[in-house]
Amino acid sequence: MCGIVGYVGSRQALPILLDSLERVTYRGYDSFGVAVLNGRGIDLFKQVGPVDEQTGSLEMAGTAGIGHTRWATVGAVSRQNAHPHTDCANKIAIVHNGDIDNYRDLRDRLIAEGHTLRSETDSELIAHLVENYGGGNLVAAVIRASEDLEGSYATVVMDYKTRELVVTRNESPVVIGLGDGEVFVASDAPAIVGYVDRVMYPEDGDVVLAKADGSVEVYRDGAEITLPVRKLGWNSSQTGKNGYDHFMLKEIHEQPAALRDTLAIYADGMSGLPAGDVNEVVALACGTSYHAALYAEALLTADVGMNVRAQIASEYRVGSASGAGERLVIAISQSGETADTLNPVRAAKAQGTPIIGITNVPESSLARLSDTLLQTAAGPEVAVAATKTYTTQMLVLALMAAELKGDEQGISALQTEFRSLPGKIEQLLARSEHIKAAAEWLAGFENTFIIAKGRQIPVAMEAALKLKEVAYLHAEAGAAGELKHGPFALLSEKTPVIAIIPQDEHRTRMITAIREIAARGAPVMALVDGESEEIAEFATSVITVPMVAPSISPIIFTVAAQLLSYYCGIERGCPVDRPRNLAKSVTVL
Incomplete structure (x- = not known):
């Protein structure tokens, strides 16, 4: 590195x-x-x-x-x-x-x-x-x-x-x-x-x-x-702070432009996507990009009906191909040079497996190895913690899911939602003071849980990673239903729980979860995208984001989590651009 x-x-x-x-x-x-x-x-x-x-x-x-x-x-x-x-x-x-x-x-x-x-x-x-x-x-x-x-x-x-x-x-x-x-x-x-x-x-x-x-x-x-x-x-x-205190904050605020630029690349659709049946799709990545792979698994499985499995790239083992055209690898790396991702990609390619690469660097090793390159247009990212490179990866995956679903009417409606997303994020960034206040409260704790359901679970995992990276705050993410299977033992007034509660099919279950958490004395911070009166009854703090289509709501919740982590890191006196012991482009095994 x-x-x-x-x-x-x-x-x-x-x-x-x-x-x-x-x-x-x-x-x-x-x-x-x-x-x-x-x-x-x-x-x-x-x-x-x-x-x-x-x-x-x-x-x-x-x-x-x-x-x-x-x-x-x-x-x-x-x-x-x-x-x-x-x-x-x-x-x-x-x-x-x-x-x-x-x-x-x-x-x-x-x-x-x-x-x-x-x-x-x-x-x-x-x-x-x-x-x-x-x-x-x-x-x-x-x-x-x-x-x-x-x-x-x-x-x-x-x-x-x-x-x-x-x-x-x-x-x-x-x-x-x-x-x-x-x-x-x-x-x-x-x-x-x-x-x-x-x-x-x-x-x-x-x-x-x-x-x-x-x-x-x-x-x-x-x-x-x-x-x-x-x-x-x-x-x-693009490589200076341009008046911002930190690169991370600048790059969080650059996300609307990065998303618009990425949308522009695919204004006429995506080419090179699988045309026939694919029995097995493996999404490979590391770190933050692995959370994008989990998002791909959720989207392509639930919305498209594909058999998709997200896997940490360093743990992937290439098996013998089950048949021509039956397997596909989606490899995700912001730099396109992540050694742990490139190794299994090379092995899979040697077996004849088609590779779809998603990267921010079109001249990278991953781009050259890929049969189909899906580029993000995030521009250079200097802070160690990924922000705009991650949300543009998520957008590309959402666009891919829409293309593969093949519903022309649905695609048209989603394209309208996609085009509105950058503006909705600008609204969130313009009124982020309530997130800063919530972060100042969170900074007083040393441990936290982050819970979600469905396609928001990767958001919870990314939020936990960001808190660990830039705020040195121990955070554990998981499915809301799993709290009762062990983690409840750790709940107390010293262990806040952050709950991601969008207006989707899981809302009722999530409200039940935070009610149970509050009953055990643990403070709750809720991230919501709609009416929150019922949630406020159990939550110490509520962060509201603009509402977008359910398939892309993880993107806007991610931006809120980035701001929360950034301000928490500032409150705790952490070097948010250069966390200790970390490097951005992991090019060694």
């Missing part, structure tokens, strides 16, 4: 590297470092903590350099384990994102060969392997070093003699930005938005040579190739 950046050109590298690193701190912020070529050798700076806290007085002159922000996987959080790493002679510097599976064997081998290792990491070994194979041709040395590696990596190598960067990747993302006489390298496109608008996306096994004059050479299987150059669709205004 680490963030890597690189630059070679005519400008001073340090300000570019630091700015780019700040933009990818969502990939990890345990420590950071930069290496800059100064004409005599390599200047190196490494420090524990996020990049924006410690760079004010840093001075390093040079027009080529690399940088890294770390999420620790191998080796403790320490200055010595921070990147960049160098070889024995400090003539080669590298930054790396990924996991080297055979690092113990490589470490033993390099020590036996006389190399001096300065860190506990697997990444440092790459610098020493390049040193082993160096002989004037940096590209050849990097290729040979890569052949020794087992695992995932995106690596940038810099040699003090050549003023060139060599980039290679395997199952870990990297993007190359092409400027006027300069080249940029980054884990993700947001790092270089505003510097370039032309980019290339290397494939696994590609080796890219970035030269000091801004030219680029790409090699695959020993031969030089040409990669397609793509237009970068994002701009620098």
